[in-house]
Amino acid sequence: MKVAVIQFPGTNCERETAYALRKCRLPADIIRWNKNEGLEKYDGYVLPGGWSYEDRIRAGIIAARDPIMQVIKEQAALGKPVLGICNGCQMLVENGLVPGWKKEVQLGVAPNINQAMPGFYCRWVLVRVNSRKTAFTSQLRKMIIPMPIAHAEGRFVSKEKGLFERLGKQLVFQYCNRVGEIDETVNGSALGAAGICNPEGNVLAMMPHPERATFGFQLGRPGLLPASKIFVSMRKYIEGRG
Amino acid sequence: MKVEMAVGLKIPDTTARTALQTMRKLGHKVEALKRYDYYMFDVDGSKKGFKQAVSDVDVLVNANKNFVRFLDEKRLRKGETGIIVQDDAEPEALLHTLRERLGLDMIKHLEKGTLWVMDSKGVKIKNLIYELLANPHYQQVKILRE
Numbered sequence: 190m191k192v193a194v195i196q197f198p199g200t201n202c203e204r205e206t207a208y209a210l211r212k213c214r215l216p217a218d219i220i221r222w223n224k225n226e227g228l229e230k231y232d233g234y235v236l237p238g239g240w241s242y243e244d245r246i247r248a249g250i251i252a253a254r255d256p257i258m259q260v261i262k263e264q265a266a267l268g269k270p271v272l273g274i275c276n277g278c279q280m281l282v283e284n285g286l287v288p289g290w291k292k293e294v295q296l297g298v299a300p301n302i303n304q305a306m307p308g309f310y311c312r313w314v315l316v317r318v319n320s321r322k323t324a325f326t327s328q329l330r331k332m333i334i335p336m337p338i339a340h341a342e343g344r345f346v347s348k349e350k351g352l353f354e355r356l357g358k359q360l361v362f363q364y365c366n367r368v369g370e371i372d373e374t375v376n377g378s379a380l381g382a383a384g385i386c387n388p389e390g391n392v393l394a395m396m397p398h399p400e401r402a403t404f405g406f407q408l409g410r411p412g413l414l415p416a417s418k419i420f421v422s423m424r425k426y427i428e429g430r431g
Numbered sequence: 432m433k434v435e436m437a438v439g440l441k442i443p444d445t446t447a448r449t450a451l452q453t454m455r456k457l458g459h460k461v462e463a464l465k466r467y468d469y470y471m472f473d474v475d476g477s478k479k480g481f482k483q484a485v486s487d488v489d490v491l492v493n494a495n496k497n498f499v500r501f502l503d504e505k506r507l508r509k510g511e512t513g514i515i516v517q518d519d520a521e522p523e524a525l526l527h528t529l530r531e532r533l534g535l536d537m538i539k540h541l542e543k544g545t546l547w548v549m550d551s552k553g554v555k556i557k558n559l560i561y562e563l564l565a566n567p568h569y570q571q572v573k574i575l576r577e
Contacts, residue, residue, distance in 0.1 A: 245446040247570075250563060251453055283566070297568030300520050307524050346519075346569045 190427055192233040192270075193220045195261070195277075197252045200239035202400060206274065209400040210235065212413075213420035215427070225257040232427045233270040234261050236277025238339070238398060248298065248342045249279030258284055268430065270324040270423050271392045275340055278384075278394035282345075287394045288352075288359055289387035295352065296385070298396075299344040302377030311339040313408075314375055316383045316397055317365040320358035323390035324426035325419045333369055334415040335408065336397035338376070338383075343396040345382040353379045361386050362395055391426070432474055434481060435502035437467035437546050442496050450547070450563065459559050462550040467500075469515050473540035481537060488533055490525075506575065512551035513575030516565045517544035 192210060194217050196203040203219045210217040217235070220228065228234075242251035252258065258280065265271045265286060273281035278298065281287050285294040301310050318332050347353065353360065362384030364375040371381040376396075384395030401407060402416035447466040454461045470491065474481050486492055486499045507513050522543040529535045547564060556574065565572045 242449060243446075245449045246453075246563065247566065250566075251449060254453055254457060254563065294566065294568070297566040297570070299566075299569035300518055302520060344569075348568045 190232050190424070191216045191218060191230075192235060192423070192427075193218055193228060193231040194235045194237055195220055195222060195257065196237075197222045197239070197241035197255070199241045199243050200237055200276065202238035202274065202398070206235055206237040206400040209403040209417070210420050210423075212403065213417055213424060215420055215424040222252070222255055222257050225260050228257070228260045229264060231264075231269075232430070233423060234264065234272070236261075236271070236273040236280050237400070238275030238277060241276055241280070244342075249276055249283045252276075253280045253283035262286060265387075265392050268389065268391055270426055272325060272419075272423065273392075273394045274398055274400065275338075275343075275396055278396050279342065281392060281394040282385075286392050287385045287387050288356060289389075289392065295347055295349060297346045298342050299346045300342050301340070301344050303374065309339070309341040310343075310376060311337070313337045314383075314397065315365050315367065315372075316362040317369050317371070318362060320361050320386075320390070322358065323361055323386050323393060323422075325386075325393045325422050326361060328418040328422040328425060329415065330418070331415045333365060333367070334402070336399055336402040336416050338397050340376070340396055344377045345379055345385065347379070353382060356382075356385060359386050359388065360384075361393060362397070432478055434472045434474055434478060434485070436470045436472070436482075436485060436491075437500050437502060438470070438492055438497050439465065439467045439500065440496060441498055447547075453563060454559060457559075457562060459555070460553050461559070462552070464550075465548045467546040467548070469517075469544040469546040471542040471544075472538050475537045475539060481535075484535060485529075488529065488535070490528060490533065502575075507548065507577040509577055510550055510552055511548055511577060512554075512556055514547045514549070514556070514560060514564060515544050515573040515575065516547070516560075517542060517571045517573075519569045519571070
């Protein structure tokens, strides 16, 4: 059992993501974007955060059109888990893998709207877990978990009226306050959307960084943090697939 | 009164180069591509005076690496197509800086975006736009012809 952490030019979270996966007993290799031979042998894929192709044109779009993404799309269709974090989330959205209802792109990840902090926004936030029936949330015990965000373009939008309301359990993570009330003010994301999956639950695009919220020392606490269960869930899902 | 300004790079534009390579990989036969920062100002007073003043604002134009063209003077050459891509977010911070800090208080309204200019012979422009240059869920597109 092994997953591939895909490194594009400009990706900068591949090492800590692979480290977090390994510490959750999910072996991981870092694979460069132009070495896609044999990619099919991996049991899952993680698109980590960073600035692929320096965010040229707009965040994630060049990587979304890269040939390696076609391989990942095909493997996702076979049921393998694909997790996109931050810039990886932007790639999955630009590729149309989430919400995955049509063959076309149904979402955008637009520049943040936050009156207090225009532009790049980096802070710890709380997210509400709406569904445990995905490849990445089955082991999450807490319904509100802390994770950091660090992005300038993380506002989920769609010109399709009512799309976010129709997402239902596909709206896996929402920004919230301490009592679980939805917070739309973090980056202006519709319904406070922080993570969206495909209908099958094996592809998840999320803006917060679970790899930065895996170890207790990242919040001055002992042990592992709740977000580590995202990687544990991925491992359990792969084990379950046999 | 509207003033449309495009700010280009004198130095090599790596973003335009990457975009051009990606277009070609996707099968679009684009021969040349240029990229500009695009600004549309709605201003009071003299157009000529405003153009001179705004060209000298180093927040928008670094004389060492940028050049300016105004779209009412020199629009496009024969065979070229311009594509303006604008986000839904308004550039309020930039407008505040121009009006309050740099004294350009004749600006009533500001829009910002990216202008792509390409040799468009044989190119399916709309396919290219929505495959690469713009996400229709939060970006607006205007197409300029010669």
